[in-house]
Amino acid sequence: MTSTSYHDERIAKMTFASVYPHYVTKVEKKNRTKEELHQIISWLTAYDDKKLQQLIEEKVTFEKFFNxxxxxxxxxxxxxxxxxxxxxxxxxxxxxxxxxxxxLVDELAKGRKMEKILRVA
Structure with a gap:
């Protein structure tokens, strides 16, 4: 499946704050922790817990989040x-x-080991 420009624009305008609670719920339902969630997001983006909280409060778009x-x-x-x-x-x-x-969130929720999720070349 290929993404369309509409799909890409929609994703760019979504806010991190709008999906973050869903990520937390997804991983906690599978007996993983919010701390583990933050660890994988931090691995991917280099954001620490304080910065993640700030991004949530500011309701930044995915575009700003990744830029x-x-x-x-x-x-x-x-x-x-x-x-x-x-x-x-x-x-x-x-x-x-x-x-x-x-x-990464999906792998965490499926119970994959952290060392596998945090890829090493």
């Missing part, structure tokens, strides 16, 4: 299918970065 982030150099190792999209084939950089995060 200001320092993406982990091993993020390209995140592959597979999430929400019907093969991550490594997504052309739009921002949409791909959002799907990187979605994939």
């Amino acid at each position: 200001d982030a320092t993406l982990n150099p091993n993020a390209h190792l995140i592959t597979g299918v999430i929400c019907g999209y093969r991550i490594e084939e997504i052309k739009n950089k921002l949409t791909q970065q959002v799907r990187f995060r979605d994939k």
Whole structure:
């Protein structure tokens, strides 16, 4: 499945604050913790807990969230299918970065070991 420009624009305008509670609920339902969630987001973006809280309070868009982030150099190792999209084939950089995060959250919720989630080259 390929993303459309409408889909990419919609993702860019979504706020991190609007999906964050869903991430927390998803991982906690599977007996994982909010701290583990923050660890994977921090690994991907270099944001610490204080910065994540600030981004939530400011209701930043995904576009700003990722434009200001320092993406982990091993993020390209995140592959597979999430929400019907093969991550490594997504052309739009921002949409791909959002799907990187979605994939990490999904792996955490599925019980994957942290050392596998936090890819090492």
